[in-house]
Amino acid sequence: MSIAELNSRAAVTAAPLIPALAERWSPRAFDPTAVVPETALTAALEAARWSPSASNTQPWRFIVARRGSAEFDIIASALMGFNQAWAGSASALIVAIAELEDAEGNPRRWATYDLGQAVAHLSVQAHHDGLHVHQMGGFDVDALRSAFDIEERFLPTSVSAIGILGDPDALPDPLRERELAPRSRAALDEIVIVNA
Template sequence: MTMTDFATRSAETSVPLLPALAERWSPRAFDAAAAVDEDKLRAALEAARWSPSANNSQPWRFIVARRGSEAFDTIVANLAGFNQVWAGSAAALVVAVAETIDAEGKERRWATYDLGQAVAHMTIQAHHDGLHTHQMGGFDAQGLREAFELGEGFIPVSITAIGVLGDADTLPSPLREREVAPRTRRALEDVVVVNA
């Protein structure tokens, strides 16, 4: 597989999709020397800001940390070991935080769903602008809550690595094999349970 093939890896979809959707994938190989383009990072966060939410509650917050900062090192220290192997090479790490309780103390039932939409918008905008992203769930949420002094009801849900695509050969063997393996998904008929 050439580096060009590795970089595009467009999905084989059953119907045509927007290029940013079909071409988006989640690499683990990031260029450890490349800084994040600040305009592109801001655009990704702006896309998240404008995503839909229940009753326009916007129950999302983001901790944005660039490689080389103390905040970045704190996030890496709270990653599960398998994510620590590669995520430190990303140009930035973004902790997605759900505000699960409103100002009156009521539960925001859809907060994590809305946060997920915001992160999806962020990743698509980043990909459109030539960045790559990889979302992670393997981390110590309580460790991040304490480190960043998040208040009650603010729950870290995911972490997104953002950066410039790197060389898959920099990854250890099991991760390198996953990096270049063919992309697969369940068939559309397997995920749509009713289509009346």
């Protein structure tokens, strides 16, 4: 499958979706030479900034590291398992951090939910601008907490690789197979418990 074919893998949906949602997917093959335009990276972060949050608390923080920086290498070294095999080819790695308590110690119960919305907005904007995002949960939280001196009231929740689609043949076997596999999701009637 060519990169052009991979780029046009729109989901088969039960209802029409806007292209940025239907076409968005999470590759592992990134072009290791591509540099993300700063305007596109800024737009993705701006989309995250303007996502909804409970009482407008905006309980999200981000560490943005571009490939070639010491910060990128720190984040890449904290990744676990197969993530280390491919994520270093991304143009940037972004650590998404939830503010679980405000500065006075009051809990922010919806912080991780709100952070998830922010990262979703980031990924859709990035796709709209021709980029791809792959979110990961497999990383060493304590390593990132220590490396970036993150206070206990903040929780590193995910790491996202962002960049330009690359050649899937550069991936090791099990990952290449997953990269080229048909896209699939559970049917709506499997995930909607009540639809009265």
